[in-house]
Amino acid sequence: MIFRQLFDYESYTYSYLLASRAGGEAIIIDPVKSNVPQYLKLISELDINLVVAIDTHVHADHITGLGDLRDVTNCVTILGSQTKADCVSQKIKDGDKITADQLTLQALYTPGHTDDSYSFLMNDRVFTGDTLLIRSTGRTDFQNGDPKQQYDSLFNKLLRLPDNTLVYPAHDYKGWMMSTIGEEKKFNPRLQVKSESEYIEIMKALKLDNPKLMDIAVPSNLKCGR
Template identity: 65%
Template sequence: MIFRQLFDSVSGTYSYLLASRHGGEALIIDPVLEKVDRYLKLMEELDLRLVKAVDTHLHADHITGLGALRDRTRCITVMGEQSQVDVVSMRIGEGDRLHVEGLSLDVLYTPGHTDDSYSFIMGDRIFTGDTLLIRGTGRTDFQNGDARQQYASLQRLMRLPEETLVFPAHDYKGDTVSTIGEEKRHNPRLQVRDAEAYAALMEGLHLPNPKMMDVAVPANMRQGLLQAEIARRGWAIGSTEAAALIGAHGVVLVDLREQAERAKHGVIPGSVHAPYADLQANLRPGGVLHDLATATGRALLFYCAFGERSAMAVQAAQDAGLLQTRHIAGGMGAWARAGLMVERPGCRAVAAQPASAGGA
């Protein structure tokens, strides 16, 4: 496995690059905007292809690299389903798994520092964001933080095997890694009797706001691809208009989501599955989507969760010369809000349920 812990000294942020092999797919956790060139250079040196960029929560002390990495690599951006970021490519929730080639991370919802905080378990290690730091914990006094919720999240983490390696999103003292056992015994904020004592401890800290907060939070909440530009070019249609095309001879609906998303949220009846991860191969001559469009003359109508992947797919298809391509603006989120039908394997068609606000 390839594992790199990368550090931004200005914000004290750790970012983590993960891949199973040289030449394979990669995932990065908590990237920093100013370090994007460094990440891309490292991935070039290691012969890696970035497919997912993940933030553990909405950061207040630096501007995320999610948007820049998406724009430069067409990777999938990922955040928790509670996040109020305008658009990311994939929303995850408690109990989900985050996959790239050869690697799988278990998703844990660990609120308290913020209401959209997540941790990720991969084998012998856990990436804790700002929930659990080395000999500390994330503050709980803004962004819908809640000390009692964080105490419950920390207690959950403390039930992991003591040898589990702890990799946080920040450190300001030079420490790089800890273990659950070390934190259980030596983290001063965990030496309290109950949630009320923890809340009293956190409420007494009276910490100043992060220096970058007024800039970082608004910037980090506006990460979405400008789907308005895709619409301006005439490459987008609304969900109700798309529903009228189901079964139409000249149109193929193409679902770009991963299989787990399809199982969780359902699919538009009559659509074919062509995961976004395989998009470039599918658009080349001999690829499934290229041949489907050119052999039959049918238009491709892409959709995903909330529109980001499908907007990028339309641009990629247009660049590949497949001009009869559009996408469903707002994706399955808009589809659900319109109360339109979805199918699930082995079940009859049902009305879609609205997903969490903001996503793609």
């Protein structure tokens, strides 16, 4: 399998390029617009054919590469059915499967960071977007975020995956690339709560500044970054 995790230094975003084999079809998750030329070069060098570009949700901290990639490669663009973006070619719902050659991603609806947040399960690994981060969780204070929904997404969906499931998030801010469900269960400070209400209190008390690109990124991303 071809599996490439790619980092965007401006927004601390991880994008993922996946393909089952050289010469075959590829999927990209959470591409960043400014890195699209880099992705296209790598796609060409790896001799793969981009057929699907997915955003785990409408991002507020970077501009998506979905539109640019679609324009160049004619790939299918995907967001969850709850999204307000009307630029994608496919809107998926919980349980849907996305395939490319031998790859299959299963969509898990995991709202809470936003109301259109999805995670994607692929065999031994899960792409958790901004729902589950390494030793953290995504903020829940805008774009219809909801700490109660996020608690449910975390404790009743993601943490029920096998402990050895590899966790690949959409961001990290300390230089870590991946984790496992078992590790996050034990060591993620936000997942050590005793109740849903305690989680909601923690998230409501965060009082974070808005992402600096939010006023540009969200409207742009509702148009797939075009």
